[in-house]
Amino acid sequence: MQGLVIQSTGSWYGVRVDGDGRVLKCKVKGHFRLRGIRSTNPVAIGDRVSVQENPDGTAYICEIQERRNYIIRRASNLSKQSHILAANLDQVLLLVTVNHPVTSTVFVDRFLASAEAYRIPVVLVFNKKDCFTEEEKSTVKKLMELYRAMDYTCLATSVKEGWGLDALPAMLAGRVTLVAGNSGVGKSALLNRLIPGANVRTAPISDTHNAGMHTTTFSELFDLPGGGSLIDVPGVKGFGTFDFEREEVSHYFRDIFALSRDCRFSNCLHLEEPGCAVRAALEQDGLALSRYQAYLSMLDDKEEGKYRAAY
Numbered sequence: 001m002q003g004l005v006i007q008s009t010g011s012w013y014g015v016r017v018d019g020d021g022r023v024l025k026c027k028v029k030g031h032f033r034l035r036g037i038r039s040t041n042p043v044a045i046g047d048r049v050s051v052q053e054n055p056d057g058t059a060y061i062c063e064i065q066e067r068r069n070y071i072i073r074r075a076s077n078l079s080k081q082s083h084i085l086a087a088n089l090d091q092v093l094l095l096v097t098v099n100h101p102v103t104s105t106v107f108v109d110r111f112l113a114s115a116e117a118y119r120i121p122v123v124l125v126f127n128k129k130d131c132f133t134e135e136e137k138s139t140v141k142k143l144m145e146l147y148r149a150m151d152y153t154c155l156a157t158s159v160k161e162g163w164g165l166d167a168l169p170a171m172l173a174g175r176v177t178l179v180a181g182n183s184g185v186g187k188s189a190l191l192n193r194l195i196p197g198a199n200v201r202t203a204p205i206s207d208t209h210n211a212g213m214h215t216t217t218f219s220e221l222f223d224l225p226g227g228g229s230l231i232d233v234p235g236v237k238g239f240g241t242f243d244f245e246r247e248e249v250s251h252y253f254r255d256i257f258a259l260s261r262d263c264r265f266s267n268c269l270h271l272e273e274p275g276c277a278v279r280a281a282l283e284q285d286g287l288a289l290s291r292y293q294a295y296l297s298m299l300d301d302k303e304e305g306k307y308r309a310a311y
């Protein structure tokens, strides 16, 4: 039998069987060896799998079909292992809050770079605009200008008040969308808005403060009323990718990549090289410092194999 992984705890998986739509609680059989990935979770939400149902009522996942794409992050601090957040995505909604909690631009930029590497479109959703000061509102505006200039679609929303959500149903219809972002930004609340009856648990910010420490990783895929589906994953604190060459990192920063065409050396890392158009743009306000800093942080990872939990 074939099916789709719609629930994942890391130890068991809910698989919706093709045809009759039953959801089987499955364990993973044997060892999956995935090329090039050392993963804490062999099976991810969104995977297409083969399952075997046993007479005693238990069921096993015995094969994963090849993934169209996936989003990956490092499993934990200082760990070389990775965690596949979700597989077979059409797009990501990345929820960002400039306060309550603060989403760092480094986090946003690293996420965008990773998605770019896997060619997964990202829509930036700047949430909680109901509770921002004038200064915070102006930060949101500047960030939206910054990312729109790179052709990222940006929305300003209040999931709580139901503001700014009108464009979403059309964007989401018929597509598989991962809802991503730090803990507490409103991912589950958004899901509950878009899918009446989803009843995903939302957590007050005080509770989510230490969410990154918890090892429980319950993810779930929900069908949208108009076709397509949304994937809710626990908030991610850190986000790293590490299977790129250093020369490659700048390819995934759209603004830096565009500037780099004018660098003197084709393998320029945009550090201290002479004739570097990226550094020149930085000095002339032609490149946001936050973007360059995020770029450097990804280069650093490559150099030191380090993971920075603060992002």
Ligand SMILES: Nc1nc2c(ncn2[C@@H]2O[C@H](COP(=O)(O)OP(=O)(O)O)[C@@H](O)[C@H]2O)c(=O)[nH]1
Pocket (backbone or CB within 6 Å): 127, 128, 129, 130, 131, 157, 158, 159, 160, 161, 181, 182, 183, 184, 185, 186, 187, 188, 189, 190, 201, 202, 203, 204, 205, 208, 235
């Ligand atoms: N003020 C305000 N609070 C929100 C908004 N969206 C979500 N929240 C609240 O933020 C907290 C965290 O939301 P939750 O959906 O659990 O975040 P998640 O960790 O990203 O899934 C909850 O208390 C939500 O009610 C919003 O637009 N404005």
Ligand SMILES: [Mg+2]
Pocket (backbone or CB within 6 Å): 187, 188, 189, 201, 202, 233, 234, 235
């Ligand atoms: Mg949540």
Ligand SMILES: [Zn+2]
Pocket (backbone or CB within 6 Å): 260, 263, 264, 268, 269, 270, 271, 273, 275, 276, 277, 278, 279
């Ligand atoms: Zn350069």
